[in-house]
Amino acid sequence: MTRADWDTQRSSRARRLERARASLGDALAGKLVATGRVADLLHAVIESGDRVCIEGNNQKQADFLAQALTALDPQRVNNLHMLQSVLALPQHLDIFEKGIASKLDFSFSGPQAARLARLVAAGKLNIGAIHTYLELFGRYFIDLTPRVCLVAAQAADRKGNLYTGPNTEDTPAIVEATAFRNGIVIAQVNEVLDELPRVDVPSDWVDFAVKAPQPHYIEPLFTRDPALISEIQVLMAMMAIKGIYGEYAIERLNHGIGFDTAAIELLLPTYAESLGLRGKIASHWALNPHPALIPAIEAGFVQSVHSFGSELGMEDYVRARPDVFFVGPDGSMRSNRAMCQVAGHYACDMFIGSTLQIDLQGNSSTATLGRISGFGGAPNMGADARGRRHSSAAWLKAGAQSREGSRLMPRGQKLVVQMVETFREHMAPAFVERLDAWTVGEQAGMPIPPVMIYGEDVTHILTEEGIANLLLCRNEEEREQAIRGVAGYTPVGMGRDRRMVENLRDRGIIRRPEDLGINKRDATRDLLAAKNMKDLVRASHGLYKPPRQFRSW
Amino acid sequence: MTRADWDTQRSSRARRLERARASLGDALAGKLVATGRVADLLHAVIESGDRVCIEGNNQKQADFLAQALTALDPQRVNNLHMLQSVLALPQHLDIFEKGIASKLDFSFSGPQAARLARLVAAGKLNIGAIHTYLELFGRYFIDLTPRVCLVAAQAADRKGNLYTGPNTEDTPAIVEATAFRNGIVIAQVNEVLDELPRVDVPSDWVDFAVKAPQPHYIEPLFTRDPALISEIQVLMAMMAIKGIYGEYAIERLNHGIGFDTAAIELLLPTYAESLGLRGKIASHWALNPHPALIPAIEAGFVQSVHSFGSELGMEDYVRARPDVFFVGPDGSMRSNRAMCQVAGHYACDMFIGSTLQIDLQGNSSTATLGRISGFGGAPNMGADARGRRHSSAAWLKAGAQSREGSRLMPRGQKLVVQMVETFREHMAPAFVERLDAWTVGEQAGMPIPPVMIYGEDVTHILTEEGIANLLLCRNEEEREQAIRGVAGYTPVGMGRDRRMVENLRDRGIIRRPEDLGINKRDATRDLLAAKNMKDLVRASHGLYKPPRQFRSW
Structure with a gap:
């Protein structure tokens, strides 16, 4: 030719x-x-x-x-x-x-x-x-x-x-x-x-x-009103901070969207501070400028934030904190989704986010019947970055836990944490035998089910009942029981083998709040560094300007 | 604070x-x-x-x-x-x-x-x-x-x-x-x-x-003189094309550096064409403008090439082929290592490259004693992209092969092929019981050995003796014997369990040239679409200008 x-x-x-x-x-x-x-x-x-x-x-x-x-x-x-x-x-x-x-x-x-x-x-x-x-x-x-x-x-x-x-x-x-x-x-x-x-x-x-006749639309996607954070979420945030962030010394991380992770952000200057973790965890972020992060930034927890995009109302605050955020010569932020996703994939030790459903292998998905939604950045951040070659304490510890006792070549592993309450809205269980993703995939003619985070990549599942460390599970059965063991009163949780779950708890694979030295009665909204939008504005010294829909004053 | x-x-x-x-x-x-x-x-x-x-x-x-x-x-x-x-x-x-x-x-x-x-x-x-x-x-x-x-x-x-x-x-x-x-x-x-x-x-x-007083230095790193390609390399290239590219219908790919993959590039317009594979394989590339790809481009095999960097001497050729390469309004190429690595990781179905040593688990490394060299882009390209969610025939087939018979959630998988002759220069065996990387890592005080491509990510090992498809192995022992089974006369190869290797061959896990319908006597340099640098220049219609060190005329 x-x-x-x-x-x-x-x-x-x-x-x-x-x-x-x-x-x-x-x-x-x-x-x-x-x-x-x-x-x-x-x-x-x-x-x-x-x-x-x-x-x-x-x-x-x-x-x-x-x-x-x-x-x-x-x-x-x-x-x-x-x-x-x-x-x-x-x-x-x-x-x-x-x-x-x-x-x-x-x-x-x-x-x-x-x-x-x-x-x-x-x-x-x-x-x-x-x-x-x-x-x-x-x-x-x-x-x-x-x-x-x-x-x-x-x-x-x-x-x-x-x-x-x-x-x-x-x-x-x-x-x-x-x-x-x-x-x-x-x-x-x-x-x-x-x-x-x-x-x-x-x-x-x-x-x-x-x-354009009007400025382009921007969605304030990452703003969460602290007033809507529940005490269950405070408890889960305490477990995350003590049982995962502190345990693995997580310095570089990404947070998913939602109230669960907003609660963690708001507990850094209070609970994490009381544990002596300032300077030891959560210092470097791949994250949009979440308003909920303001108190942690002001408390000196945060050294650096690189962002996928911006967040409405955070413009002046970012401009006034150029040591923390990436800004241009004009003072306004520079975001870049491609490079921030690269950083989230390769330069972060942990991704933590929420989901709608988790199955007995730890596969999770937000796909629900009658909707074709996709997963945005979560699969990239919530996957073990197998090309990664630099090490950190967190990455090495996770890799060592998953390979302990095996003949496999030593390797680190990214921490991928799924954080869910055992029941969602309308008492829908978050733990299921079979993901809706199977049906969604069949209905839409997809070659494989639309899974957001694969069980193989998930290292921890955190619910109000405790933390399941899947890295320490040695076979499929242990893994299933570890998941059942934090699945609360859902049918999946009720189906647990009680003796095996207690054994997993003895081995530190399942950790309840009390195993972590957390008293549930301490889990009150008083621990939130900001309890409402006004507190966030105050913490920002008036620099944060919440969009109208988040203001009641 | x-x-x-x-x-x-x-x-x-x-x-x-x-x-x-x-x-x-x-x-x-x-x-x-x-x-x-x-x-x-x-x-x-x-x-x-x-x-x-x-x-x-x-x-x-x-x-x-x-x-x-x-x-x-x-x-x-x-x-x-x-x-x-x-x-x-x-x-x-x-x-x-x-x-x-x-x-x-x-x-x-x-x-x-x-x-x-x-x-x-x-x-x-x-x-x-x-x-x-x-x-x-x-x-x-x-x-x-x-x-x-x-x-x-x-x-x-x-x-x-x-x-x-x-x-x-x-x-x-x-x-x-x-x-x-x-x-x-x-x-x-x-x-x-x-x-x-x-x-x-x-x-x-x-x-x-x-x-600067002188133009910045540029290394012509990806130029390989076809005159130096051996008939063994031609044979391996034939196996790659028929047994992997054709078998999985690989359209989007990256090639590593070296003569092994240059031989594949030069066999596309001849051997692959004779198999009717034009338009079915190797159409979209994340690759520097390799001179060895010129004949395949001219033959209409290649629709698109995005590049990490350029290659000395290819400037005019690239400029004259803007339908294939990414070029700017000035006509010269646009490369971008970050975005091309992103593409190589997420948008390619296969990485194929060479290595120096492979162990019995399929881990490979180019680390050798007394040298600290690193691996450049290979780990990123040669790792399963676990965040990937779009499917292709090649990716689905690889994923299905690796999960056949398991209860795991269906998932695709990237093809990662290691292509080596069983003996390197000075008769050093490419297959070893223990990678030198272990000693290199200890000497340099690294926390884990410097592995280029992990065995868990490798799907195929290709030598002059045949192809080992690790996706089809069901346990560590099968995997080890599949590797021994293509390791030729190296000590690792000699240590094979002959009956088990024959069983793997019966199951299509090991495929010899004859199993692929390849007659070794056909593996001659006559199949190379260019046999020397002058042929490459001719194929480019005089547009390719090889650097002086590659010219003998």
Whole structure:
């Protein structure tokens, strides 16, 4: 075979840019496109069948461009293959209903999960695959490179340089993959400035910028009101701190989203301090700027925080704490989801998060019937990083525990902790014989069930009943009984072999609060370094500005 | 505890910049520093005990700045903590001998491995840890953020924007971590231009640029002369293609460095084509632009290549094949080691590479006595990516094979292939009872032996005697016999249980060439699509320009 033309992508790109110039005329000034002409721009540069990446992040949304996509004429543009981290807005699915797009590769669908499942069932949407964020970014450079990307930035200058401000998030990874494979990069911006506070994306990588009528949407996803933390959660946080953080001397870590881990954050300056753990645990973080971390930062617990994205209301606080956060020359935060996920995978000794269901092997999933939601960053953070080669005390101890008595080559292991109350809302048991993920997978035609964290990767399960250390289990039966042994009054918990569970407890595989020297009566909300949103504001010296929905004053 | 000052890093940065301005005077024009004054610059901005990251990549070296570091006065600057991907130049160790630096965190030391071991033994150098590349980058954002970084670029403009050209490599990851934590970024450049071909690093992220007297050194690390490929290697390549690539339908992959995988690349347009595998295997790559891949690209085997770095002599060829490679608006390649390692970890179905020693559990290492070398990117690529959630035929098949008959949750698995001849140079056996890594680790005081690829992650071992499929082994004994069964006439191979090996062969766990339908007499150099460097040049239509040391004409 000989191939005559090795430059089809660049010539296609040139044709699209030429069409845009012809269509937009005076509505195009350099790289700046008049707001009202965005539909013409998209019609000019997008072709049927294109892979189109739209920036739908955990927080930041290219919502104006998402809306503009829905206005495309499906007669002219159809069968788009959409790539996006998070499917968050109704518009993201409208384009499938309207016949503009037909295929989807993504990581997390959150609020759209039920509608997504209906569209799949109706044959209107074909899912390529569900990914962890970093995995999706990796595919952007291999077999899912976008032809066109639609991203969001805070501002552009007149040359097309972009300023992403605190919410840089996925933008660099998306733009790099698109721009350097002769794709087309379109950014919606909140404002056009003569001089940017800093350049986050060079104009050479950007083809068009368009000012959106409203600032892009940002979701305050990581804000948890301390007033809603229960005393059970305080107890579990005490067990986490004493039985895991202190036990393994965890310095570098990531926290999942939710009240369970917010309780831990709020107990660092009180309970952990009383145990003498300041400077010994939780000093280096891969974490968004959680408001619940403010008291620990102020108490000198935290040396460093690198973030996937930002958190609404934390802008001034971050700006005033540049020794702790990553900030740019303009003083605002620099986030980067790709690099923070790399750090979370490879430079952290522990991931701790919550889940909805755990089975007898320790597999856990948040997949529930009738919803196709995905798992975002959890699989990447909640997996043993088998490529890791540097050691730390925590990593070595976990590895040694899991390999004790075996002939296997010594190796460290990441701590992956699942923290759940034995019953969820509406008395649904968190422990089950069989994950709903099996049925979800069958219904959606997935080749394997959608598991968030595999049992093989989980090292500890923490409930209000105690901690099960799966690293110390020597066979499947021990593992199952260790899980049953912390599963409380759920059917799984009731099915325990009492003698075996007591034996596991004697061996330190199961540890109850009293085994850890924790008196349950001490587990009161008084231990929370902040008891409500106002306390967090106070702890921040007034720098933290909670979004309206979190304010009652 | 209350802390008064949360801005120590930025004020320290301001003091350093002020010292530089005072010391350099007219020798500083904007961000451009006069070449002859680089020592003054470094004395002004580096303080004792600083973490200093020097860009020593797999290929590109900030060699001028490395030399300048050696000229620092150890009375004024000492105890530096050096961070670098690759320790390649004598200067990288001179600073330890001179007492300027005392601690080192790195990934690979290649040619300096023996001297590094001597310095460690002499107590002149304290190794923090050895990492895989991506892991080291991750730590730059967590607990090893550089205070000062010294990087290399092709060109700067007068504002300090950088153009890295085809060898972008590690630069973005290093600069981002440093610039956004109030560190200081210094770039050596080959030239200063009024207008850059493209901006790779915005000037906002750069503090100083200095023109080096000579262009930075680049090592042509991935060039293999086809004339040196043996017929044994051709045979092994045939087995790889038919028994693994074809068997699992591997589309997305990474190749390690060396003649074994170069032979595979050169057999794609001949042997793989004859098996009807074009379009079915090896279409999407995470790989530097290997010259040996030219014939496969020309034959239409390859759809896409994303690269860690570039390869000397391939510039014009890459420029002429923008449909295949990632290129910038200027036409030259865009590489990015961090993102390519992400892709290699998460978006590839297979890693195949060579090693020096394999033990009976399948653990392999290139660590040899008296040398501390590290493993670069291999651990990241050669580990099962346990966070991966998207599926492919290859990944599902590997996962199903390893879990057949077990109760474990279904899961896919990455193919990790170790390809070795049973004897290395000087008749050293590649298969051993005990890796030298054990002794190397003890001598260097490492907490665990330096293993490159763990047996748990290896799926296939390929030698001239056949393929051992470890996925199908059901216990340690089968695994050991499968390895012995392809270990030829090494003592490990001679120690096989012949009946058990024949049983493994009957079960398809061991496959000999004849089991794969390969006639050893067909394994001749005639199958190589290029038999020497001149053939590669011819295949490239004269676009590939081999470096002088690879040219005999």
